[in-house]
Amino acid sequence: MKKTLVLLYLVLALGCASTKNSFVFDGSTAKSTEQGVVYMSKRLKPEQQIEFMTALMAIQFYDVHSALEVIDDPTMINQFNYEVIGKKIHGLTYNQVLALAKTSPTKVSVTEYAIGNN
16 A cells, blocks of 8 residues: 555656656647646646746747837736747747747846845
């Protein structure tokens, strides 16, 4: 019985570890891209989620050359544009998405912002 439980835990751990490497994003539609992003996000640790989300933002803004392009397109402000992202990550794995984001001329970072009691 103990051996069965150990084997089960091992299989579950390996399954979770390989999800990032084996899952391929379907960017054929905005909805399928969003579903893939949500699926992957749920399987990541919090620090990996932040890295993944910043990678998606860098990919979304990959081809943006000026702030005017963002201002003129309301779908680019305060949200993910899954249509744009999907076209760029279709057929990629998690690690390939992170690698693509690193090649983006747009750099995205996250900083902590604390609101104090004044």
